[in-house]
């Protein structure tokens with residue numbers, strides 16, 4: 128089966144994750160998709176393909192050399208973002224794309240002025256939507272690449288490789304899935320997630336993350352009698368927000384600049400609540416940002432001489448970089464594998480978290496590789512078939528590097 132056919136089949140199942148769900152996976156279609164993937168793995172030759180009670184799919188490609196090599200894990204996630212619809216996706220292949228504005232459907236275009244990278248895709252085969260749903264290249268392109276790579280290994284038994292563990296995971300988009308992975312089923316020395324963009328992107332840095340939840344206790348009184356008595360809780364929430372540095376709002380930051388993002392304010396005169404996510408690649412800087420929340424809280428409470436503001440701070444995840452400092456060969460061999468195809472590698476720090484970050488802190492160092500997808504989480508999402516095929520070659524190169532480094536026991 129062609130990689131694009133495989134991928135388009137995957138997009139037909141709506142696997143939108145649901146953050147409100149109490150189950151894992153968060154939506155039942157992820158289980159149906161898991162069964163479909165298990166069937167495909169078995170067809171290819173992965174005899175032990177199976178899923179666990181939380182919907183994780185596991186499978187083993189046994190080594191075909193008689194010496195010891197690193198055991199590598201490969202992961203991609205089955206769910207898609209709920210940022211836009213993932214239902215009734217109408218994936219369409221554009222062969223030999225002309226590099227111009229793309230008419231997705233009546234009145235809906237992906238334009239070169241909105242997405243300048245499009246002009247660089249001239250001559251490539253790409254897959255788009257009809258502009259009313261996401262595509263799901265994030266991360267079904269990753270699954271298609273892994274599946275195609277495994278098929279390549281089974282069809283070419285002369286290709287030497289060590290043991291490879293495969294895992295397709297639920298609920299990456301809501302950040303909770305990976306915590307339920309069974310590391311007795313997924314035993315490897317290190318792993319790679321295929322959940323990024325361009326072929327030349329390798330990621331081993333993500334944000335350190337914290338959250339702040341604030342409660343403002345006001346004093347409500349008829350506005351006509353309010354002088355020197357009313358404390359408007361919602362006004363306090365606004366004042367608090369305005370004391371945070373403006374240049375640390377997400378809309379003014381990029382690359383390695385951290386931010387404090389206001390998720391929302393709800394309230395009335397008597398009580399208000401606001402919540403933030405706090406992000407920085409540098410842990411010391413993250414702690415400074417968190418400390419800033421504490422200082423503002425103290426300041427406002429001193430001003431009123433009572434506890435009008437209550438602050439709850441929580442660190443939620445960390446930058447995986449610290450897990451990789453003494454294992455940089457994992458990143459280096461991916462870099463070499465990509466360079467062997469003629470690319471110049473860019474280390475792109477992710478401005479978010481990844482399953483790989485969680486896994487790294489669970490003991491399996493896991494940098495992230497590209498999938499050939501672009502414009503994730505939106506109706507203009509697309510997949511580049513040529514890049515998906517290139518990623519299959521990247522995996523083949525990595526496996527080759529690993530097998531050549533293997534040692535006779």
Ligand SMILES: [Zn+2]
Pocket residue numbers: 204265266299322
């Ligand atoms: Zn993803």
